[in-house]
Amino acid sequence: MQITLKWLVLFLLIFSYHSAKAQQTNTIVFYNVENLFDTWDDPLTADEEFSPRGTKHWSSGRFTKKLQMLYKAIIAASEGQFPCVIGLAEVENRWVVEQLITQTPLRKITYGIIHKDSPDPRGIDVALLYRKDLIKPIDFDFIPVAKIGKNGFQSRDILYLKAKLGGKQFHIYVNHWPSRSGGYTETVAKRELAATILRSQVNAIQLSDPNARIVIMGDFNAAPSEKCISTILKAIPYPGDEDLNSLVNLSTLWGKSTDGTIRNGGQWEIFDQIICSKNLLSDPSIQVQSSAKGICNFNFLLEADKAYLGSKPFRTYMGPTYHGGTSDHLPVKIIVKTLQ
Numbered sequence: 214m215q216i217t218l219k220w221l222v223l224f225l226l227i228f229s230y231h232s233a234k235a236q237q238t239n240t241i242v243f244y245n246v247e248n249l250f251d252t253w254d255d256p257l258t259a260d261e262e263f264s265p266r267g268t269k270h271w272s273s274g275r276f277t278k279k280l281q282m283l284y285k286a287i288i289a290a291s292e293g294q295f296p297c298v299i300g301l302a303e304v305e306n307r308w309v310v311e312q313l314i315t316q317t318p319l320r321k322i323t324y325g326i327i328h329k330d331s332p333d334p335r336g337i338d339v340a341l342l343y344r345k346d347l348i349k350p351i352d353f354d355f356i357p358v359a360k361i362g363k364n365g366f367q368s369r370d371i372l373y374l375k376a377k378l379g380g381k382q383f384h385i386y387v388n389h390w391p392s393r394s395g396g397y398t399e400t401v402a403k404r405e406l407a408a409t410i411l412r413s414q415v416n417a418i419q420l421s422d423p424n425a426r427i428v429i430m431g432d433f434n435a436a437p438s439e440k441c442i443s444t445i446l447k448a449i450p451y452p453g454d455e456d457l458n459s460l461v462n463l464s465t466l467w468g469k470s471t472d473g474t475i476r477n478g479g480q481w482e483i484f485d486q487i488i489c490s491k492n493l494l495s496d497p498s499i500q501v502q503s504s505a506k507g508i509c510n511f512n513f514l515l516e517a518d519k520a521y522l523g524s525k526p527f528r529t530y531m532g533p534t535y536h537g538g539t540s541d542h543l544p545v546k547i548i549v550k551t552l553q
Contacts, residue, residue, distance in 0.1 A: 245542035258336030284317035324449025388431025479521025502548035
């Protein structure tokens, strides 16, 4: 009897070990971090307001406080774990991203950085952090979003990463589409151009590999139902249709339980979204958590909206006035479980 019990315990230990090894849980987070600038005036960009002598009186103390608050938000979004992928928007340069992963407890995990200075006039870029122990990069690129000639403009590049996660190949895009500054009607064509550029990239990948696993994240400055997202990018509401080449907008689930990711004039909007290919949801070796809790609306990231009632994101600045918060956006996430 003792021998039988001994072997049973050993069997259960071995089984538990292999079960844990067979499934890898990975959190993917996207966060528009609202003007993560260094404190130096770059003569090549319009960043002078974010300096000690600028209109916002940006300082090393305020920068350090913001890093710690961003770390707290990112870890909370990943339920106390270190995310395998972190997509970022509104970072000024590689140096500020390096500070985020070296001057906060994120340094406990070795993160790689993918970043390039984009032609945005203010100098803000997108970036991607990846856990080197979980993600194996294969290739990456930066896709321009710009128009030449009359009414021309330059916006943030779209970041692209091809990598292996849990032994599976993924295609990951990080976006920060042109803002509505100047008016919706005056800027909608810019976002539609960004959508056209991204859709052409997706088409090329799916043409070469119909089973491609694609994850698209970003601040699109557009709601899921707008033309640039639903019609041009062809990101349709969850659960999508039967076409395995379609894109499924997971953020269409989020509005059922939370208000949004950004709030202006008392109106919540879901501008920060995560979209994936239909076959990623259908892949039997992968489980994507299709949760209504994709928006990370933790209390410490919110404050009372005294003008319109309810709550709103606790942002770093209110106009030129330092407000002391984390960001004017809320982070969003999905959980991807890869089965070995």
